[in-house]
Amino acid sequence: AQTVTQSQPEMSVQEAETVTLSCTYDTSENNYYLFWYKQPPSRQMILVIRQEAYKQQNATENRFSVNFQKAAKSFSLKISDSQLGDTAMYFCAFTTDNYGQNFVFGPGTRLSVLP
Amino acid sequence: EAGVAQSPRYKIIEKRQSVAFWCNPISGHATLYWYQQILGQGPKLLIQFQNNGVVDDSQLPKDRFSAERLKGVDSTLKIQPAKLEDSAVYLCASSLVPGRPAYEQYFGPGTRLTVT
Numbered sequence: 001a002q003t004v005t006q007s008q009p010e011m012s013v014q015e016a017e018t019v020t021l022s023c024t025y026d027t028s029e030n031n032y033y034l035f036w037y038k039q040p041p042s043r044q045m046i047l048v049i050r051q052e053a054y055k056q057q058n059a060t061e062n063r064f065s066v067n068f069q070k071a072a073k074s075f076s077l078k079i080s081d082s083q084l085g086d087t088a089m090y091f092c093a094f095t096t097d098n099y100g101q102n103f104v105f106g107p108g109t110r111l112s113v114l115p
Numbered sequence: 116e117a118g119v120a121q122s123p124r125y126k127i128i129e130k131r132q133s134v135a136f137w138c139n140p141i142s143g144h145a146t147l148y149w150y151q152q153i154l155g156q157g158p159k160l161l162i163q164f165q166n167n168g169v170v171d172d173s174q175l176p177k178d179r180f181s182a183e184r185l186k187g188v189d190s191t192l193k194i195q196p197a198k199l200e201d202s203a204v205y206l207c208a209s210s211l212v213p214g215r216p217a218y219e220q221y222f223g224p225g226t227r228l229t230v231t
Binding site: 106108 | 118148150155157158159163171206208219220222223224225
Protein backbone atom coordinates (compact mmCIF):
# COMPACT_ATOMS: atom_id res chain seq x y z
CA ALA A 1 0.00 0.00 0.00
CA GLN A 2 1.17 3.48 -0.79
CA THR A 3 1.53 5.84 2.14
CA VAL A 4 2.36 9.50 2.65
CA THR A 5 3.86 10.77 5.89
CA GLN A 6 4.11 14.33 7.12
CA SER A 7 6.04 14.35 10.39
CA GLN A 8 5.32 17.96 11.38
CA PRO A 9 1.73 18.37 12.59
CA GLU A 10 2.21 22.10 13.20
CA MET A 11 4.74 24.74 12.24
CA SER A 12 5.02 28.48 12.50
CA VAL A 13 7.13 31.04 10.70
CA GLN A 14 7.59 34.77 10.89
CA GLU A 15 6.31 36.83 8.01
CA ALA A 16 8.93 37.26 5.24
CA GLU A 17 10.99 34.31 6.43
CA THR A 18 11.44 30.91 4.81
CA VAL A 19 9.93 27.62 6.01
CA THR A 20 10.25 24.03 4.82
CA LEU A 21 7.54 21.41 5.21
CA SER A 22 8.55 17.75 5.10
CA CYS A 23 6.92 14.84 3.30
CA THR A 24 8.00 11.26 2.77
CA TYR A 25 6.18 8.58 0.84
CA ASP A 26 6.40 4.90 0.21
CA THR A 27 5.88 3.20 -3.13
CA SER A 28 7.37 0.44 -5.22
CA GLU A 29 6.45 2.22 -8.45
CA ASN A 30 9.08 3.98 -10.52
CA ASN A 31 6.88 6.63 -12.05
CA TYR A 32 4.42 8.69 -10.05
CA TYR A 33 3.21 12.21 -9.32
CA LEU A 34 3.59 14.24 -6.16
CA PHE A 35 1.61 17.26 -5.09
CA TRP A 36 1.36 19.87 -2.38
CA TYR A 37 -2.14 21.14 -1.70
CA LYS A 38 -3.08 24.10 0.50
CA GLN A 39 -6.28 24.24 2.53
CA PRO A 40 -6.89 27.70 4.06
CA PRO A 41 -9.26 28.07 7.01
CA SER A 42 -12.17 28.48 4.55
CA ARG A 43 -11.45 24.81 3.62
CA GLN A 44 -11.36 25.06 -0.18
CA MET A 45 -8.32 23.03 -1.20
CA ILE A 46 -6.07 24.37 -3.94
CA LEU A 47 -3.03 22.97 -5.71
CA VAL A 48 0.27 24.65 -4.79
CA ILE A 49 2.79 22.70 -6.80
CA ARG A 50 3.29 19.32 -8.48
CA GLN A 51 6.24 17.17 -9.47
CA GLU A 52 6.51 14.26 -11.89
CA ALA A 53 8.90 11.61 -10.61
CA TYR A 54 10.56 11.17 -14.00
CA LYS A 55 11.68 14.81 -13.96
CA GLN A 56 14.94 15.40 -12.15
CA GLN A 57 14.50 19.14 -11.98
CA ASN A 58 12.71 20.39 -8.88
CA ALA A 59 9.44 22.19 -9.53
CA THR A 60 9.04 25.86 -8.62
CA GLU A 61 6.01 28.14 -8.58
CA ASN A 62 6.85 31.71 -7.58
CA ARG A 63 7.65 31.60 -3.83
CA PHE A 64 7.03 27.85 -3.62
CA SER A 65 9.63 25.25 -4.51
CA VAL A 66 10.19 21.60 -3.78
CA ASN A 67 13.18 19.47 -2.94
CA PHE A 68 12.48 16.11 -4.55
CA GLN A 69 14.81 13.33 -3.47
CA LYS A 70 13.63 10.22 -5.32
CA ALA A 71 16.06 7.77 -3.74
CA ALA A 72 15.11 8.93 -0.27
CA LYS A 73 11.40 9.14 -1.22
CA SER A 74 11.30 12.65 0.13
CA PHE A 75 9.33 15.63 -1.20
CA SER A 76 9.65 18.78 0.89
CA LEU A 77 8.02 22.14 0.23
CA LYS A 78 9.89 25.39 0.72
CA ILE A 79 7.96 28.62 1.08
CA SER A 80 10.09 31.72 0.68
CA ASP A 81 9.14 35.23 1.84
CA SER A 82 6.21 33.83 3.84
CA GLN A 83 3.02 35.88 3.78
CA LEU A 84 0.07 35.98 6.17
CA GLY A 85 -2.07 34.44 3.42
CA ASP A 86 0.11 31.34 3.49
CA THR A 87 -1.48 30.36 6.81
CA ALA A 88 -3.23 27.07 6.06
CA MET A 89 -3.10 23.30 6.27
CA TYR A 90 -0.66 21.87 3.76
CA PHE A 91 -1.16 18.36 2.43
CA CYS A 92 1.36 16.29 0.55
CA ALA A 93 -0.34 13.95 -1.93
CA PHE A 94 0.67 11.20 -4.30
CA THR A 95 -0.62 9.11 -7.16
CA THR A 96 1.04 6.51 -9.33
CA ASP A 97 -1.52 6.73 -12.04
CA ASN A 98 -2.05 9.15 -14.91
CA TYR A 99 -5.76 8.73 -14.26
CA GLY A 100 -5.37 9.66 -10.61
CA GLN A 101 -6.28 6.32 -9.16
CA ASN A 102 -5.01 5.45 -5.71
CA PHE A 103 -4.71 9.13 -4.87
CA VAL A 104 -3.33 9.37 -1.31
CA PHE A 105 -3.07 12.42 0.94
CA GLY A 106 -0.80 12.80 3.95
CA PRO A 107 -2.16 13.88 7.35
CA GLY A 108 -1.22 17.51 6.82
CA THR A 109 0.92 20.22 8.43
CA ARG A 110 -0.76 23.24 9.96
CA LEU A 111 1.33 26.31 9.08
CA SER A 112 0.87 29.58 10.88
CA VAL A 113 2.55 32.71 9.53
CA LEU A 114 3.10 35.19 12.33
CA PRO A 115 3.13 38.96 11.81
CA GLU B 116 -15.09 29.83 -14.88
CA ALA B 117 -17.40 28.54 -12.16
CA GLY B 118 -15.82 26.25 -9.58
CA VAL B 119 -16.96 22.96 -8.12
CA ALA B 120 -20.30 23.42 -6.35
CA GLN B 121 -21.46 21.39 -3.38
CA SER B 122 -24.61 21.40 -1.31
CA PRO B 123 -25.58 21.52 1.41
CA ARG B 124 -22.67 23.22 3.15
CA TYR B 125 -23.68 21.91 6.57
CA LYS B 126 -25.85 19.03 7.71
CA ILE B 127 -26.70 17.72 11.16
CA ILE B 128 -28.48 14.37 11.46
CA GLU B 129 -29.05 11.71 14.08
CA LYS B 130 -27.39 8.32 13.83
CA ARG B 131 -29.26 5.79 11.72
CA GLN B 132 -30.76 8.57 9.58
CA SER B 133 -29.99 8.98 5.88
CA VAL B 134 -28.27 11.89 4.17
CA ALA B 135 -27.33 12.85 0.63
CA PHE B 136 -24.75 15.27 -0.72
CA TRP B 137 -24.69 16.83 -4.16
CA CYS B 138 -21.75 17.89 -6.32
CA ASN B 139 -21.63 19.77 -9.62
CA PRO B 140 -18.13 19.65 -11.14
CA ILE B 141 -16.49 22.20 -13.38
CA SER B 142 -18.00 22.08 -16.87
CA GLY B 143 -16.10 19.70 -19.11
CA HIS B 144 -14.31 17.88 -16.31
CA ALA B 145 -14.63 14.16 -16.93
CA THR B 146 -13.22 12.94 -13.62
CA LEU B 147 -15.03 13.41 -10.31
CA TYR B 148 -13.86 12.44 -6.83
CA TRP B 149 -15.52 12.18 -3.44
CA TYR B 150 -13.29 12.44 -0.37
CA GLN B 151 -13.99 12.08 3.34
CA GLN B 152 -11.96 14.38 5.59
CA ILE B 153 -12.21 13.64 9.29
CA LEU B 154 -11.17 16.50 11.55
CA GLY B 155 -7.39 16.70 11.85
CA GLN B 156 -6.73 14.24 9.03
CA GLY B 157 -6.01 14.39 5.34
CA PRO B 158 -8.75 13.65 2.81
CA LYS B 159 -9.43 10.00 2.10
CA LEU B 160 -10.61 9.06 -1.38
CA LEU B 161 -14.00 7.34 -1.27
CA ILE B 162 -14.84 7.02 -4.94
CA GLN B 163 -13.62 8.21 -8.33
CA PHE B 164 -15.73 8.48 -11.49
CA GLN B 165 -14.51 8.77 -15.05
CA ASN B 166 -17.53 10.22 -16.87
CA ASN B 167 -20.37 8.11 -15.43
CA GLY B 168 -18.28 5.00 -14.74
CA VAL B 169 -16.62 4.08 -11.45
CA VAL B 170 -12.81 3.93 -11.66
CA ASP B 171 -12.00 3.35 -7.97
CA ASP B 172 -14.32 2.68 -5.05
CA SER B 173 -12.01 0.48 -3.02
CA GLN B 174 -12.33 2.63 0.13
CA LEU B 175 -16.07 3.23 -0.07
CA PRO B 176 -17.95 1.48 2.80
CA LYS B 177 -20.45 -0.08 0.44
CA ASP B 178 -22.74 -1.39 3.17
CA ARG B 179 -23.82 2.17 3.96
CA PHE B 180 -22.36 4.52 1.34
CA SER B 181 -23.45 4.80 -2.26
CA ALA B 182 -22.65 7.24 -5.04
CA GLU B 183 -23.79 7.84 -8.55
CA ARG B 184 -22.95 10.14 -11.39
CA LEU B 185 -25.81 10.15 -13.84
CA LYS B 186 -25.08 11.46 -17.34
CA GLY B 187 -21.44 11.98 -16.38
CA VAL B 188 -22.00 15.40 -14.82
CA ASP B 189 -23.55 15.91 -11.35
CA SER B 190 -22.96 13.39 -8.62
CA THR B 191 -24.65 12.44 -5.36
CA LEU B 192 -23.14 10.66 -2.38
CA LYS B 193 -25.53 8.98 0.06
CA ILE B 194 -25.08 7.55 3.52
CA GLN B 195 -27.73 5.17 4.84
CA PRO B 196 -27.79 4.62 7.78
CA ALA B 197 -25.34 7.14 9.24
CA LYS B 198 -23.02 6.33 12.12
CA LEU B 199 -21.30 8.66 14.57
CA GLU B 200 -17.95 7.99 12.90
CA ASP B 201 -19.28 9.39 9.60
CA SER B 202 -18.99 12.91 11.04
CA ALA B 203 -16.58 14.60 8.66
CA VAL B 204 -16.27 17.05 5.80
CA TYR B 205 -17.15 15.49 2.46
CA LEU B 206 -15.17 17.02 -0.36
CA CYS B 207 -15.92 16.78 -4.04
CA ALA B 208 -13.23 17.44 -6.65
CA SER B 209 -13.05 17.30 -10.42
CA SER B 210 -10.34 17.23 -13.05
CA LEU B 211 -9.97 17.12 -16.82
CA VAL B 212 -9.25 13.83 -18.52
CA PRO B 213 -5.74 13.37 -17.22
CA GLY B 214 -2.64 12.98 -19.22
CA ARG B 215 0.92 14.20 -19.09
CA PRO B 216 1.78 16.51 -17.43
CA ALA B 217 0.07 15.47 -14.24
CA TYR B 218 -3.43 16.81 -13.87
CA GLU B 219 -4.86 19.13 -11.23
CA GLN B 220 -7.87 18.47 -9.06
CA TYR B 221 -10.23 21.35 -8.32
CA PHE B 222 -12.01 21.08 -4.99
CA GLY B 223 -15.40 22.26 -3.85
CA PRO B 224 -16.02 23.94 -0.47
CA GLY B 225 -17.16 20.69 1.13
CA THR B 226 -20.16 19.58 3.16
CA ARG B 227 -19.65 19.38 6.91
CA LEU B 228 -21.67 16.46 8.30
CA THR B 229 -22.32 16.08 12.01
CA VAL B 230 -23.93 12.85 13.20
CA THR B 231 -25.34 13.00 16.73
